[in-house]
Amino acid sequence: MQKNSTILLVLFISSMVLSACGGSSQTDNETINEDNTTTVQSTFNPDNFHVGALLQTPTTESCTLSGGTVTTCYRVTIPGEPVTNEIGPFCPPTIYSDASEGGIWFDGSGEVYDIDGEFILNLDTLYGSDWQLYDPDTGLVNVTDTQAACEGAARPNVAEEYQNHCVECSLSYLESAVEQTYLIPVEPVALANPNSIGGDNLGITLNGVVLAPPAPVSAILAANTIAAFDDCGGHINPFEGYHYHASTGCTETLLQSDNHASLLGYALDGYGIYGMRNLAGEEDYDLDECRGHSDESRGYHYHSASAGENMFIGCFHGEQGSLVH
Amino acid sequence: MYKIIMLSLGLLSLTSIAHQGHVDDTALQACVDKTKSQSCGYVSSSLQLHLGSCQQFKEHLICVRNKPFESITDRKLAELRAAGEITISDRLSKRHAPHDGH
Numbered sequence: 001m002q003k004n005s006t007i008l009l010v011l012f013i014s015s016m017v018l019s020a021c022g023g024s025s026q027t028d029n030e031t032i033n034e035d036n037t038t039t040v041q042s043t044f045n046p047d048n049f050h051v052g053a054l055l056q057t058p059t060t061e062s063c064t065l066s067g068g069t070v071t072t073c074y075r076v077t078i079p080g081e082p083v084t085n086e087i088g089p090f091c092p093p094t095i096y097s098d099a100s101e102g103g104i105w106f107d108g109s110g111e112v113y114d115i116d117g118e119f120i121l122n123l124d125t126l127y128g129s130d131w132q133l134y135d136p137d138t139g140l141v142n143v144t145d146t147q148a149a150c151e152g153a154a155r156p157n158v159a160e161e162y163q164n165h166c167v168e169c170s171l172s173y174l175e176s177a178v179e180q181t182y183l184i185p186v187e188p189v190a191l192a193n194p195n196s197i198g199g200d201n202l203g204i205t206l207n208g209v210v211l212a213p214p215a216p217v218s219a220i221l222a223a224n225t226i227a228a229f230d231d232c233g234g235h236i237n238p239f240e241g242y243h244y245h246a247s248t249g250c251t252e253t254l255l256q257s258d259n260h261a262s263l264l265g266y267a268l269d270g271y272g273i274y275g276m277r278n279l280a281g282e283e284d285y286d287l288d289e290c291r292g293h294s295d296e297s298r299g300y301h302y303h304s305a306s307a308g309e310n311m312f313i314g315c316f317h318g319e320q321g322s323l324v325h
Numbered sequence: 326m327y328k329i330i331m332l333s334l335g336l337l338s339l340t341s342i343a344h345q346g347h348v349d350d351t352a353l354q355a356c357v358d359k360t361k362s363q364s365c366g367y368v369s370s371s372l373q374l375h376l377g378s379c380q381q382f383k384e385h386l387i388c389v390r391n392k393p394f395e396s397i398t399d400r401k402l403a404e405l406r407a408a409g410e411i412t413i414s415d416r417l418s419k420r421h422a423p424h425d426g427h
Contacts, residue, residue, distance in 0.1 A: 109349035110369030196381035283393035314389030
């Protein structure tokens with residue numbers, strides 16, 4: 001009895017000391033603040049992924065983040081192709097094709113174009129008189145429809161014979177599997193100054209696909225090529241497989257209960273990435289330079305830019321995990 | 326002779342415009358001569374105002390929007406063009422402010 005009283009006294013004093021220090025307590029993904037409000041952190045949650053989008057049940061292991069912090073990461077393996085929909089179509093077969101036979105194109109100007117036959121026909125108006133991606137006699141679109149053509153066109157120095165082509169590739173051209181494994185921090189580690197997004201992939205989607213940095217549209221257009229995206233904002237190259245360059249709504253699949261935009265995936269720093277607009281069609285006014293902000297339900301999280309902007313987020317708010325293989 | 330020279334220059338100019346292409350890199354142009362995190366803005370060809378900050382993507386600084394899209398009128402476009410602080414898409418170069426009715 002006397003022992004129990006002593007334990008209770010110690011617990012009471014401890015709680016008074018914590019209270020006097022103005023501290024906050026923390027449980028899994030939930031912080032209790034000084035004013036008794038709670039903040040739920042939008043951290044990586046394997047349960048949010050579609051069935052089949054994680055090839056193995058994520059395990060945890062020690063990892064070193066981009067800023068040198070040693071912490072615990074999830075080891076996450078994705079298939080590298082969407083489990084929720086088919087890939088493509090990309091290039092329309094003829095200048096008479098309608099939008100259902102082709103994908104989309106965006107060049108960072110803010111516009112998103114349907115790649116139908118008319119778009120192909122009018123490329124000279126959009127990009128210059130030396131553009132002609134079709135045979136004027138047959139109306140057939142110049143499409144990189146073989147592995148050699150794909151490899152000749154989907155590279156920085158486009159082979160001359162593949163200029164003035166609509167570029168598309170097939171996953172069957174890849175020598176190895178497209179699955180990729182990432183280490184993503186269980187608890188994000190915020191940076192004092194955000195990290196720039198380099199040339200590497202920046203995250204993964206809930207349907208098992210990589211989020212890529214902005215497509216190099218200037219280089220693509222310089223070779224008079226269109227590296228067609230499918231309607232979901234993704235395309236294939238022979239080195240990285242299928243990857244998204246923008247969000248068009250296909251991946252925004254996890255609805256939120258409070259009218260907030262849907263979750264589409266996670267950045268490599270472990271923070272969630274949500275759609276651009278909430279369910280009422282509105283954008284947020286308080287996004288930071290990375291296109292992120294905090295709220296009481298999710299903590300810090302990002303909102304994707306529009307497809308026409310050719311990007312998802314502006315920078316990393318936290319230290320990033322890494323690609324394993 | 327003067328007319329022939331001017332006509333030749335005019336034809337040469339038209340030819341070069343026709344072949345130079347019209348890649349719309351307004352988001353990059355909005356960050357020319359700026360540094361990372363500096364404020365930037367541009368008007369896209371669809372008359373949408375983008376306001377944000379310059380962020381590094383590989384070797385390029387790109388204007389990353391962090392304010393909601395704002396659709397603008399031709400009159401607002403003319404005001405922004407006159408102020409000279411916002412980059413305007415080249416594809417809008419031929420657009421003018423509506424007449425005031427005078």
